[in-house]
Amino acid sequence: MQTFDLEENGLRALNEALHAQADDTNQTAWEIVNAKGSHAIAVGLDAPIEVTVKGSTGYYCAGMNKQATVNIHGSAGPGVAENMMSGKVVIEGDASQYAGATGHGGLLVIKGNAASRCGISMKGINIVVHGNIGHMSAFMAQSGNLVVCGDAGDALGDSCYEARLFVRGEVKSLGADCEKKEMRPEHIEILKDLLEQAGSDAKPEEFTRYGSARNLYNFDVDNSGAY
Amino acid sequence: MKDIDDNGIPHTTPRQSATFSNDINSDIRRAAATGIYDIRGGGAKRKVPSFDDLLFLGASISRYPLEGYREKCETKVTLGTRFAKNPIELDIPITIAGMSFGALSGPAKEALGRGADAAGTSTTTGDGGMTPEERGHSSKLVYQYLPSRYGMNPDDLRKADAIEVVVGQGAKPGGGGMLLGQKISDRVAEMRNLPKGIDQRSACRHPDWTGPDDLEIKILELREITDWKVPIYVKIAGARPYFDTTLAVKAGADVVVLDGMQGGTAATQDVFIEHVGQPTLSIIRPAVQALQDLGMHREVQLVLSGGIRSGADVAKALALGADAVAIGTAALIALGDNDPKWEGEYNKLGTTTGAYDDWHEGRDPAGITTQDPELMARFDPIEGGRRLRNYLKVMTLEAQTIARACGHNHMHNLEPEDMVALTMEAAAMARVPLAGTEWWPGKPGTGF
Numbered sequence: 159m160q161t162f163d164l165e166e167n168g169l170r171a172l173n174e175a176l177h178a179q180a181d182d183t184n185q186t187a188w189e190i191v192n193a194k195g196s197h198a199i200a201v202g203l204d205a206p207i208e209v210t211v212k213g214s215t216g217y218y219c220a221g222m223n224k225q226a227t228v229n230i231h232g233s234a235g236p237g238v239a240e241n242m243m244s245g246k247v248v249i250e251g252d253a254s255q256y257a258g259a260t261g262h263g264g265l266l267v268i269k270g271n272a273a274s275r276c277g278i279s280m281k282g283i284n285i286v287v288h289g290n291i292g293h294m295s296a297f298m299a300q301s302g303n304l305v306v307c308g309d310a311g312d313a314l315g316d317s318c319y320e321a322r323l324f325v326r327g328e329v330k331s332l333g334a335d336c337e338k339k340e341m342r343p344e345h346i347e348i349l350k351d352l353l354e355q356a357g358s359d360a361k362p363e364e365f366t367r368y369g370s371a372r373n374l375y376n377f378d379v380d381n382s383g384a385y
Numbered sequence: 386m387k388d389i390d391d392n393g394i395p396h397t398t399p400r401q402s403a404t405f406s407n408d409i410n411s412d413i414r415r416a417a418a419t420g421i422y423d424i425r426g427g428g429a430k431r432k433v434p435s436f437d438d439l440l441f442l443g444a445s446i447s448r449y450p451l452e453g454y455r456e457k458c459e460t461k462v463t464l465g466t467r468f469a470k471n472p473i474e475l476d477i478p479i480t481i482a483g484m485s486f487g488a489l490s491g492p493a494k495e496a497l498g499r500g501a502d503a504a505g506t507s508t509t510t511g512d513g514g515m516t517p518e519e520r521g522h523s524s525k526l527v528y529q530y531l532p533s534r535y536g537m538n539p540d541d542l543r544k545a546d547a548i549e550v551v552v553g554q555g556a557k558p559g560g561g562g563m564l565l566g567q568k569i570s571d572r573v574a575e576m577r578n579l580p581k582g583i584d585q586r587s588a589c590r591h592p593d594w595t596g597p598d599d600l601e602i603k604i605l606e607l608r609e610i611t612d613w614k615v616p617i618y619v620k621i622a623g624a625r626p627y628f629d630t631t632l633a634v635k636a637g638a639d640v641v642v643l644d645g646m647q648g649g650t651a652a653t654q655d656v657f658i659e660h661v662g663q664p665t666l667s668i669i670r671p672a673v674q675a676l677q678d679l680g681m682h683r684e685v686q687l688v689l690s691g692g693i694r695s696g697a698d699v700a701k702a703l704a705l706g707a708d709a710v711a712i713g714t715a716a717l718i719a720l721g722d723n724d725p726k727w728e729g730e731y732n733k734l735g736t737t738t739g740a741y742d743d744w745h746e747g748r749d750p751a752g753i754t755t756q757d758p759e760l761m762a763r764f765d766p767i768e769g770g771r772r773l774r775n776y777l778k779v780m781t782l783e784a785q786t787i788a789r790a791c792g793h794n795h796m797h798n799l800e801p802e803d804m805v806a807l808t809m810e811a812a813a814m815a816r817v818p819l820a821g822t823e824w825w826p827g828k829p830g831t832g833f
Contacts, residue, residue: 169609173610256592300578
């Protein structure tokens with residue numbers, strides 16, 4: 159286990175050290191102490207390492223992550239795991255706005271609640287939120303799965319494309335061109351797998367699926383009121 | 386038509402309305418027939434005050450010129466000296482602006498890389514990500530970080546020689562883009578993680594930050610990911626150049642790219658292009674003023690774009706305080722866009738050479754702004770690259786000619802005092818004297 163004191167050694171040294179880890183590194187476990195809400199912790203990682211941040215983080219923790227597993231033992235600021243490509247990010251607490259924004263792959267697990275715009279423009283990432291999510295989540299979501307074990311705020315899935323949205327609780331309102339969808343066996347399988355990976359005991363059958371009605375895919379003046 | 390009727394009464398000459406001109410009337414008829422606003426490519430076509438309204442004075446008794454064929458006039462420029470470990474060194478102060486693969490074909494992007502490389506300058510990616518063609522043929526490649534994040538990935542980010550955070554575009558400050566379904570080939574769709582054939586909207590603002598304080602943290606993240614190696618540019622539209630330049634510098638930009646309303650876009654609403662933003666001439670002095678007020682002029686480099694066409698434009702931009710310029714539309718024309726040899730085909734599309742701007746429809750006769758394999762085959766990237774190189778060389782020679790005539794041994798020594806304005810508007814915008822006077826509107830101490 160490598161322990162890195164962020165307050166003492168600084169952000170640049172931390173990220174440089176993490177970037178220096180090759181695919182076959184034997185320094186696979188890292189613990190970051192004295193994070194104190196710093197921004198851009200463990201960004202741009204590209205090695206199969208496991209990084210645990212003791213405490214809460216500021217903006218963009220684990221941004222653009224590849225391969226690595228990042229555990230946040232606290233809450234995460236805006237844009238956690240933004241544009242993640244692969245790997246896994248687990249937040250023990252809550253996540254601020256834009257969690258998992260534009261993520262292309264990997265798994266983001268938020269054990270608390272997520273604020274607004276969770277999964278905005280997601281492009282293949284899987285996100286599992288144990289609690290609730292805020293308004294405008296999955297806005298323009300392109301692909302991937304957003305699983306919400308609690309409730310969703312206003313305008314869920316506004317202008318979304320092919321992303322699958324699963325909500326167990328209430329949805330305050332759906333956004334433009336987002337509709338309730340049939341839950342087929344393959345969706346139950348997807349949910350079962352993701353819930354298991356995320357450590358949730360929720361039952362797939364309790365969820366409702368939402369997705370694009372595909373009415374706004376090509377511009378039509380008769381739909382102009384929806385924009 | 387006879388001048389008088391059968392009763393000998395003179396006709397009134399038929400009179401066109403200046404308000405309801407034929408152009409305007411055709412817009413109204415098109416809107417009534419389709420119910421959709423007009424989408425097109427390119428920049429503002431309306432006449433606006435421009436660099437054409439400025440003149441250089443040249444040398445005189447008080448200033449002596451440099452010999453054109455013997456005395457050196459340096460053109461090199463370094464971008465990104467503020468924070469980056471590896472600033473970009475260019476042989477000429479003319480760069481290629483961001484244009485996407487998707488809007489342009491792969492071979493067109495390759496040609497831009499070839500031409501820029503041969504001239505010793507950089508190219509820039511666009512919405513949709515980085516293609517192997519442009520990385521392979523551009524030794525200096527700027528990677529645009531755009532609101533849509535289409536094709537955005539950290540591997541390409543690290544391959545880039547600089548990163549350009551795009552906040553705004555001169556053709557559409559505050560607006561996003563639209564790539565219509567007919568240009569969404571399998572390859573374009575795959576790069577953007579979207580279904581083939583749908584209209585792809587490009588977001589107007591970034592998904593994970595809003596405001597200058599967030600931008601500062603976003604730039605920090607990008608620097609950390611790239612280990613502070615490459616310069617970070619911030620591209621802004623010519624909306625509020627003084628404040629936006631100030632805020633970009635405050636947020637940590639190495640370079641500010643400032644784009645006026647003549648700057649092109651692949652596709653957006655005509656009403657946006659013609660009615661939002663400011664002319665390139667009007668935005669440079671406020672931006673330079675902001676840098677000077679911060680003590681950062683030349684420390685943070687300024688790249689100006691939006692309708693740059695010639696070495697004269699380059700020289701004027703540099704004289705007003707820019708460190709370099711960027712060209713987009715002019716580069717496409719150099720490649721062969723709107724070439725008269727395709728006039729017959731432009732006519733079939735209901736347009737004519739020089740006016741073709743429906744780049745988003747994917748039917749470009751020149752094979753540049755298309756994803757149609759048959760049309761793309763018309764364009765030779767090697768020949769295109771050669772043409773672009775020639776054009777960049779000519780622009781540089783022209784700008785050097787002017788700089789030498791003004792007595793400068795480096796392009797960056799050009800200054801506002803080398804110029805006068807032909808119109809009151811240009812004098813006010815460029816803050817140089819109206820020709821024949823020592824005065825411009827707003828000149829301090831003049832009371833006007």
